[in-house]
Amino acid sequence: MQSLISRRPHLILAVLGTYFLLHLIVRLSIPNALELDEAEQILLSQWFAFGYNSQPPFYNWVQYGVTSLFGVSLFSLSILKCSMLFLSYVFYWLAARSTLKNGSLVVVATLGLLTVPQVVFEAQRDLTHSVATIFAGSLFLYGFFRTLKTPSAISYAIVGIATGIGVISKYNFALLPAAAFIAALIDTDFRKRLFDWRLILTIVLAIAIVLPHALWFLDHLDLAIDRTLHKMTGDESKGLALQVSTGLLRFVVAIIGIAGLSVVVLLSLFARSLPAMWRASSRWSRISGCILLIEIGAIALMILFAGVDNIADRWLTPLFLILPLYICMKAESAEVDTGVPLRASLAVSGVIMAVVLVVLAMRAYWGPLFGDYQRLNIPYDSFADTIRKDIGGEPGLIVGYDPHLEGNMRLQMPGTPVQSYFYPDFKPTFHLDAKHPVVFVWRDDKGKTPPAWPNEYFGDVLTENGLKQPETHVVTLPYIYGRPGDTYQFAYAVAYP
Numbered sequence: 001m002q003s004l005i006s007r008r009p010h011l012i013l014a015v016l017g018t019y020f021l022l023h024l025i026v027r028l029s030i031p032n033a034l035e036l037d038e039a040e041q042i043l044l045s046q047w048f049a050f051g052y053n054s055q056p057p058f059y060n061w062v063q064y065g066v067t068s069l070f071g072v073s074l075f076s077l078s079i080l081k082c083s084m085l086f087l088s089y090v091f092y093w094l095a096a097r098s099t100l101k102n103g104s105l106v107v108v109a110t111l112g113l114l115t116v117p118q119v120v121f122e123a124q125r126d127l128t129h130s131v132a133t134i135f136a137g138s139l140f141l142y143g144f145f146r147t148l149k150t151p152s153a154i155s156y157a158i159v160g161i162a163t164g165i166g167v168i169s170k171y172n173f174a175l176l177p178a179a180a181f182i183a184a185l186i187d188t189d190f191r192k193r194l195f196d197w198r199l200i201l202t203i204v205l206a207i208a209i210v211l212p213h214a215l216w217f218l219d220h221l222d223l224a225i226d227r228t229l230h231k232m233t234g235d236e237s238k239g240l241a242l243q244v245s246t247g248l249l250r251f252v253v254a255i256i257g258i259a260g261l262s263v264v265v266l267l268s269l270f271a272r273s274l275p276a277m278w279r280a281s282s283r284w285s286r287i288s289g290c291i292l293l294i295e296i297g298a299i300a301l302m303i304l305f306a307g308v309d310n311i312a313d314r315w316l317t318p319l320f321l322i323l324p325l326y327i328c329m330k331a332e333s334a335e336v337d338t339g340v341p342l343r344a345s346l347a348v349s350g351v352i353m354a355v356v357l358v359v360l361a362m363r364a365y366w367g368p369l370f371g372d373y374q375r376l377n378i379p380y381d382s383f384a385d386t387i388r389k390d391i392g393g394e395p396g397l398i399v400g401y402d403p404h405l406e407g408n409m410r411l412q413m414p415g416t417p418v419q420s421y422f423y424p425d426f427k428p429t430f431h432l433d434a435k436h437p438v439v440f441v442w443r444d445d446k447g448k449t450p451p452a453w454p455n456e457y458f459g460d461v462l463t464e465n466g467l468k469q470p471e472t473h474v475v476t477l478p479y480i481y482g483r484p485g486d487t488y489q490f491a492y493a494v495a496y497p
Helices: 002-007 011-029 036-044 058-070 074-099 103-115 117-126 129-149 153-167 171-186 191-195 199-219 221-232 240-269 271-279 283-305 313-320 322-333 339-369 380-391 403-412 455-464
Strands: 397-400 418-420 438-442 472-478 487-495
Touching (some): 002 103, 002 339, 011 074, 011 103, 011 339, 036 058, 036 074, 036 117, 058 074, 058 129, 074 103, 074 117, 103 240, 103 322, 117 313, 117 339, 129 153, 129 171, 153 171, 153 199, 171 191, 171 283, 191 199, 199 221, 240 271, 240 283, 240 313, 240 322, 240 339, 271 322, 283 313, 313 322, 380 403, 380 438, 380 487, 397 403, 403 418, 403 438, 438 455
Parallel strands (some): 397 438
Antiparallel strands (some): 438 487, 472 487
8 A cells, every 4th residue: 555655645635535434424323412512513503693702603604504505413513524624634735745746755744634633533523613723724734835836826815715714713823824924024935925916816815704704803802802812811810920931831731732742753754864854954844844933932922921821732723734744844855765654654544543433433332331421422312302292392492501402402403493591692583382382491511400490591581472481390311321320310491372
C-alpha cells in the first residue's frame, strides 16, 4: 500500500472518505440520544436566524439546510459533520500539494491532522462550531498558499470565502487570516500578493459573508460578547500578576494539548533527520513558521494586556492546523528520505483511526458496565413513548428550560414544535387542541428526583395560552444498556386548552 500511496498520493483521500463513512455508520448504530452540541443543533434547526447565542451561526445555518432537506434525524446531524470533516482533510491535502513537491510528504502532512486530538476525536464526539472552524481553516490554508504560489481571482476568492466562514464559525478564527496577512507583509517575496487588485475580491466576499451576522452582533452585544468574555477571563479581583501567570500557564497547557501529540508523532517519523530539519528552511516553512509565531505572540499579548487567562485547547484548533504541514515543509527543505516516514505514518494513522472508531462505537456500552452512564444512555426514546401513551398521540407543543433535553425531545418527536426558556427570541408556530396539548418537560440534571413544578420557567407559557397549571407526572425509566435497577427520572405535565 505504501508504494501505491507514494505513487498516487490522492488515494489517501479515498482512505479518508472510507474512514468518515465508517464514522457515519458508527454514529447511526449507537443509541438515538444526543450529546450537548448535537441537541442544540436539533433544537435551533427549527429557525434560520442571523444569530442565536454566544456562538456564531455558520454551522447552525448549514445544519438548518441539511435538516430541511433530510428531516429531523440523527442522519442529518451525522452526515453534515462527517462531510465537513472529510472536506477539511481534502482542502488540507490540497494545501499540502500546493506547497510540497514530494507526494509522500503531502500524505504525511494530511494524515498529520489525525494526530490533533481536537480534530480526530473531540470533533467527532460532540463538537459543531469547532468542526466549522476546522473546515474553514483548511479551506483558508489552501486558498492562502494557492494565492502565494499561483495567484488568481479564484484563489483570492477562496481566501475571502474561507475568512468569512471562519469568522462566523468562531470569532477567534480571525487571528488566522490576520497572522497570515502580517506574515505575508513581512516576507519580501510574498508581500506583492497583498497589493494585488484581486485582494478587493477577498475583502468583498469576506464582508458579504460576515455582514448579516455582524449586524445582529451589534444589536446583541451583551449576548454575543458577555458569555465569551466570561469563559476567557477570570476573576478581576485576583490581581494582575496572578491573572497573567495563570493565563500563561493555561496557554502553555493548551498548546501542549493541541500540538503535543502532533509534535511527538511527526518528529518521531523524521527522528534521523531532525538536525538537518532544524537547519533547513524554505519560503513555505518560513512563512508558515511566521504565522505560528504571530498567533502565539498575539495570544500572549491578550493575556498580558486584555485580561485573558483561560485559553482552551480547542480554541487554538484553527490556529494550529498549519503545524503538521509546517513540519513536513521543514522535512522537504532538508531533503529527507520519505520512505520510512510514509510507512510509519500510514501505520500510526491506521492505529489512530481504528482506536477512535472503536472508542466512539463502544462509548455507550462500556460505561454502564461500571455504572458510569453517558448522555447516550439516557432513555429519551422511552420518555417520548410514555408521553405518547398518556396523551394518545403527539403533543401540539413541547416546552422546557433545558436545551439538551429539548433537543432530544425534538429528535424523538420531530413533528412537534419545541420551545425553550433559554431561547426567548425563538418561539415556534404551534396549534393546540384536545388531541394536541402542551407538554412541559424537565428533570434533575443528574437524573434523580425532578424538582417540583418550575413555575418561574413555565408560568408565562400558561398565561400566554390561557392554561391552568397541570398535574406533574414523574416517570422512572431504565438506562439504555443499563444495569438492572439503574434508572433515570423525568418529569412532565400535560396542559390541555
